[in-house]
Amino acid sequence: MTLASILTDTNFKTVLYMVAFAMFIYGLSGLTGPKTAVRGNRIAAAGMVVAVVTTLLVGDFNNPVLIIVGLVIGTAVAVPAALKVKMTAMPQMVALFNGVGGGAVALISWAEFRSTGAFSTVPTYVALFSVFSAIIGSVSFWGSNVAFAKLQELIDGKSRTLGAAQLPAQVLMLGGAIACGVAIVAGADAELLIVALLVLSGIFGLLLVLPIGGADMPVVISLLNAFTGLAAAAAGVSLNNPALIVAGMIVGASGTILTQQMAVAMNRTITSVVVGGFGGTVEAAAGATSASGGTVRSTSASDVAIQMAYARQVVVVPGYGMAVSQAQHAVREMAKLLEAKGVEVKYAIHPVAGRMPGHMNVLLAEADVPYEQLKEMDDINGEFPRTDVSIVIGANDVTNPDARTKADSPIYGMPILNVDESQSIIVLKRSMSSGYAGIDNPLFVNPKTSMLFGDAKKSISEVTEELKAL
Amino acid sequence: MTTVLAVTEGSTASPLVQNLIILVLSGFVGYAVISKVPNTLHTPLMSGTNAIHGIVVLGGLLLLAEGADLGAGTQVILFIALLFGAINVVGGFVVTDRMLEMFKAKPKELVEADTEEKA
Numbered sequence: 001m002t003l004a005s006i007l008t009d010t011n012f013k014t015v016l017y018m019v020a021f022a023m024f025i026y027g028l029s030g031l032t033g034p035k036t037a038v039r040g041n042r043i044a045a046a047g048m049v050v051a052v053v054t055t056l057l058v059g060d061f062n063n064p065v066l067i068i069v070g071l072v073i074g075t076a077v078a079v080p081a082a083l084k085v086k087m088t089a090m091p092q093m094v095a096l097f098n099g100v101g102g103g104a105v106a107l108i109s110w111a112e113f114r115s116t117g118a119f120s121t122v123p124t125y126v127a128l129f130s131v132f133s134a135i136i137g138s139v140s141f142w143g144s145n146v147a148f149a150k151l152q153e154l155i156d157g158k159s160r161t162l163g164a165a166q167l168p169a170q171v172l173m174l175g176g177a178i179a180c181g182v183a184i185v186a187g188a189d190a191e192l193l194i195v196a197l198l199v200l201s202g203i204f205g206l207l208l209v210l211p212i213g214g215a216d217m218p219v220v221i222s223l224l225n226a227f228t229g230l231a232a233a234a235a236g237v238s239l240n241n242p243a244l245i246v247a248g249m250i251v252g253a254s255g256t257i258l259t260q261q262m263a264v265a266m267n268r269t270i271t272s273v274v275v276g277g278f279g280g281t282v283e284a285a286a287g288a289t290s291a292s293g294g295t296v297r298s299t300s301a302s303d304v305a306i307q308m309a310y311a312r313q314v315v316v317v318p319g320y321g322m323a324v325s326q327a328q329h330a331v332r333e334m335a336k337l338l339e340a341k342g343v344e345v346k347y348a349i350h351p352v353a354g355r356m357p358g359h360m361n362v363l364l365a366e367a368d369v370p371y372e373q374l375k376e377m378d379d380i381n382g383e384f385p386r387t388d389v390s391i392v393i394g395a396n397d398v399t400n401p402d403a404r405t406k407a408d409s410p411i412y413g414m415p416i417l418n419v420d421e422s423q424s425i426i427v428l429k430r431s432m433s434s435g436y437a438g439i440d441n442p443l444f445v446n447p448k449t450s451m452l453f454g455d456a457k458k459s460i461s462e463v464t465e466e467l468k469a470l
Numbered sequence: 471m472t473t474v475l476a477v478t479e480g481s482t483a484s485p486l487v488q489n490l491i492i493l494v495l496s497g498f499v500g501y502a503v504i505s506k507v508p509n510t511l512h513t514p515l516m517s518g519t520n521a522i523h524g525i526v527v528l529g530g531l532l533l534l535a536e537g538a539d540l541g542a543g544t545q546v547i548l549f550i551a552l553l554f555g556a557i558n559v560v561g562g563f564v565v566t567d568r569m570l571e572m573f574k575a576k577p578k579e580l581v582e583a584d585t586e587e588k589a
Binding site for chain 1: 485486489490492493496497498499500501503504511512513514515516517518519520521522523524525526527528529530531532533534535536537538540541543544545547548549550551552553554555556557558559560561562563564565566567568569570571572
């Protein structure tokens with residue numbers, strides 16, 4: 001047995017794949033804790049290198065130039081993009097990377113269709129799984145691109161639908177794609193069919209994500225992430241490649257759980273997010289609630305500084321506003337000063353604050369906020385009555401007491417941070433505009449609340465200056 | 471003896487069934503591993519799993535490396551697929567690494583130095 005024949009032996013390669021799987025699983029389990037997460041991610045990446053090298057162990061190596069050029073260009077595009085992206089733009093970056101992954105799966109199916117003579121040389125199940133991965137991959141590609149464009153504000157983040165024609169249009173596109181798929185599996189060999197399948201699923205992907213408002217975007221990205229995983233797993237069955245099946249399915253399973261958890265945190269179901277009920281119903285409700293009125297009390301940076309300096313406990317409630325103005329370093333600076341004055345500072349993290357779960361943690365960690373000070377919703381909610389000052393930085397819907405009390409509110413039932421239970425509340429906001437869900441927040445007219453209007457970073461810096469002067 | 475052998479032979483699953491077994495078990499592994507992740511790490515987790523499904527790059531590699539005469543059209547399609555897959559996998563891991571670096575506990579002096587630099 002020569003070395004070459006050992007290296008290209010199927011059993012040998014399967015063993016190497018197994019090493020890669022072990023690294024994926026071990027790496028992912030490392031992601032469960034902040035201390036092991038970096039290492040976990042790197043182990044998974046190393047596993048990926050093992051999987052790639054293993055795949056390239058073929059006796060008769062074809063198209064070496066295309067492979068090398070493809071890998072080099074891909075890396076050359078991805079690395080600078082990943083290194084340069086701002087922490088606030090992280091969600092859309094993930095959406096974009098997810099999209100190209102889905103696109104890759106769809107294209108692989110197309111190539112498979114062409115290289116197997118429309119699946120005439122392979123068993124029927126190969127065609128079945130390939131068609132499945134083509135549909136899901138194409139949906140994921142176009143859906144993720146819309147998600148990217150919305151979050152990047154290339155297109156309006158608001159809900160866009162065809163009105164009454166929306167659902168029939170979706171059904172028609174998906175039905176058409178499935179019909180093409182069925183024809184292909186049944187043995188039709190026209191290339192037009194697979195192209196039509198990709199186009200129709202792509203349009204379905206667009207129609208799926210366009211109606212979804214920005215507030216639901218994290219759920220959608222997570223859902224599409226799971227989709228791409230499932231598509232990869234299906235492609236693995238069709239290509240008879242265990243590495244694709246294992247890695248794809250792990251992502252499919254984890255993405256589904258994550259999506260579920262995110263939807264639950266927002267008191268939404270995945271179905272209601274996808275059907276896009278939020279846009280329409282919310283606007284009607286928003287009109288009704290804006291009548292609630294009330295007086296808004298505005299305050300100054302020096303008042304805020306004094307209030308906090310003499311507090312025993314201050315809870316910082318960050319939201320998307322903090323991300324937008326990149327205020328995390330300023331916040332950390334302010335917290336240090338408060339701590340030097342003997343004030344206990346904690347951060348209340350709502351699971352869906354920002355645009356993705358954990359978004360706030362990433363930003364605050366960037367500013368070197370100790371991990372122990374970041375409290376999850378369930379841990380901090382009991383502390384609000386003992387809290388002298390809660391400072392809400394650009395968060396809105398996740399603090400809206402209507403979610404507890406007002407049964408006709410669109411966010412009724414969503415678990416929120418009970419900020420209104422603290423002794424006093426300071427809200428940093430650019431203006432009195434409503435949150436992403438487009439509904440009023442009675443917290444702002446609460447007698448205990450004072451508002452500090454302006455850009456979050458600028459306001460925090462002013463408060464910090466005042467604290468230094470005290 | 472021959473019957474025993476026959477039974478073993480008959481119990482060898484077809485590639486489809488074998489693949490389905492792998493599929494189902496991987497689903498459970500994914501479920502078991504992931505359901506233990508705290509909320510606070512969800513963004514890095516989503517990003518990390520996103521990088522892992524970049525494994526689709528293997529599909530492109532496989533078909534290109536094993537395909538003797540694919541024809542120009544298929545080659546172009548696979549090249550784009552490979553490019554997309556590579557962007558997904560490389561970008562995904564780098565972005566996740568960047569996010570996670572921030573969770574790392576830094577030595578005290580380093581933090582001070584960092585803040586001064588930024589100030």
